[in-house]
Amino acid sequence: MFIYTFLISVCIFGAISQTTQAAPSNERLDDDQYDINITLSHQVLKENPKLWQVCTGVKMERAEEYIVAFRAIYQKGIVHHLSAHVCGAPYSDGPYWDCTLHDHICADMGSWYPIDEWGRGANDWILPPDTGVVIGGRYGGKYIVLQVHRKDDFANYIETATVPVSGMTLTVQRSRPQYEVGQLVLGNYGKLPAGVENYTTDSSCPWTRPQPIRLLAYSLHAHNLGKCVSGYLIKDGKWIEIGRGNPAYPEYRFSVWPRNMYVNTGDIMASRCLYSNPGDKEVKFGYQHEDEMCNVYLHYAFPYGLDQSYRHMDCGQDAETYHWEDHFRDIPADSTRPDGNTDQARAGLFRSADY
Template identity: 30%
Template sequence: MSFWLFLITVVCGGVNHSHGFADMPQPLAGTNTYQLRMPGAIATMDDDYICTAFKLDPEKEMFITQFRVEGTAERAHHMILSGCAGDMSDSSTPSWKCGSHGTGKVSCSGPTRILYAWAKNADGTRLPPSVGFRIGGTGKSRVKYLIIQVHYANKLPPGVRDYSGLDLEITSEPQKYIAGILLMLALPEIPPHQAVVNSDICCPIDVTVPIHIFAARVHAHGLGTVVTSYKYNPKTQATELIVKGNPQWPQAFYPTTREFAMTKGDEILMRCTYSSLGKNTFTYAGLSSSDEMCNVYMMYYTNADNGTEFQSCGYYCNDEQNRAYPADSIQPLPSNPMLEAYAIHGKMNHQLRTNSTISEEEPIIHVDHNKNEEDYQLKNQSQIEEQDTFQLASQVHHEHQTPEETTKQEQPLAMNVVPGKEETLNEKENKAAIKAANQDVTVKKKRREDHFWSILFFIRRFFS
């Protein structure tokens, strides 16, 4: 939507700001399409996080059935749509900075859960029939506000405002199933000059009502080469691939290899693989584009009456789980220059888009009704083809290692003292060197712990 169309919409009363927040706009004439936009946001620095919120009708329960993004990766590093199940504290402006502590100076009195996430010029997502994200109303949704968060990797030029956002297809017709998100996240620590570094997280499913995973989106930053998730059977140690994605491609929700019904006691293994060749410093988990992330967003449907609509998970894997990762989990998907270029340039490069195999429409997640079962079965029309022609890297760093083992290279080296040789260090110098090395390790450990709790605070504050 152009700036002038957006301005006309505001002037004509299409968006009413109350306490700094916009009321949910009316749908476009003759459609169920609701356009949510940033209100001319100004990113004044690199890695700026800016939020805006929309107040839902407290008397009208609705269901989101489709997401489309109005924006490009050249401006927005990523975009997240969340629901606030509570009241929002007042804001003096329609948008506000919200990177440091989730919603920043504006807070939600209740839980905030993810509804959708987008990056790298990904297409939108249409949910299966009879499935929707429940919002608004006085029922079980509890979502009173929709929050758009945009991460601007680079500050905007002087005088430039941003109107990125989402087009949502929303219906007031009750849906048989509600959609939800399972967020898996790890906090990677990546040494420099390594061909392969893994960050592993394991997730025991803890739900009273089964969930049915039908789509997933992977997320990592510039060092990420491949992200995989597996269903794991702790009794047999067998794994089955759920999703394998290249985080440098458009980060959309793609169909999983099949539909996975998950119940209490099932487990999921997640692995993010990175390459730090050519980098001279450690890379840690963080919110900036120069930091790294490790996420898999799994979209599922569940019972509308008593199902869970959002959950997050991330536990260190035990030895058995670490050994269960298939050897080819670190193999990147086949190179696709078109997708890699499209993730950067998107619609700006019309010739690229015309010549590529990327559909002009958003990926549709298809399901069929099963005559013998009430649940859905997933059709894998756009399943990514995997090849077995790749050879494993000759030197692999940290394969199947625990986070504790990841830091072994930081332990101080024992210095050999050989009496009678002038070129060796004397005992006093040796002790001083070891003491200095140990102090350096202590400082690094404290820095990692502070960083861990900072990231964990952000995740729990914004996505609890």
């Protein structure tokens, strides 16, 4: 995978001690929906302080079910990011495992696709009516794997934590929705040069599938050097802003469902990031905490039953060699401005994330 969707260190550590995690628990909401909690005990992190990424998984009950809401369970100071993934089988059948390496999430990464990402004290995400993330069915993928990315100084907060676990509450629906939910990730690979200010990295890809999709939500992500992230839909040369903002703010999933944004064959989705790297070392794009990222996560709806490939797509370009100016005209002047009339501003996110 060339898109660095998750923050992963490449160090390999020794054996993990066997501390029991908090078991997943189900709460019935009505005849059609129930909540399932997938959590990891903070005791696991405490006893394995060298682990950056820890995974745990749960097998879903029925042949096919549909996730319709994601809610984070976290303690300020302990969790940096949480992400949820679908697997045909988890990488390990233990209660938890080291998933510092990206290919240690699922036993067969060919069956893997990400379904949600949470970070920086972000909001819950409730899907629009008659949409859902499909689990199981004709494509397999009956396991949900939770990946917990701890913070650097997590140990300072564990003893006083009021929440003993980190994880997600998933609302699962039994009845089939009309539309499935997929995810497209716009981003970069390569490296960020040393000693640069106001440096931009770009990406874009056309929608080549015959079936149109409807955008549901987006979120913006970069690491420590990122100053602005923006995403656009380009239709017949016209730029339509999906969203832009400061990646240091809470990583909200902002809904665009009410805007009726459809992506048709030939339309282009594009992303841009603004960076400042005053240091004397180049920084590569990658999974490690000290690497950089430029990701726009786009969640979208498509009719139920289409090919599995609609469920997840990556779009990546070389950070040093790919530039919008070589391909497009009428580039928005505010594509590198995180302020102004943005979803972040309307949500009152005027501060760096305190989580």
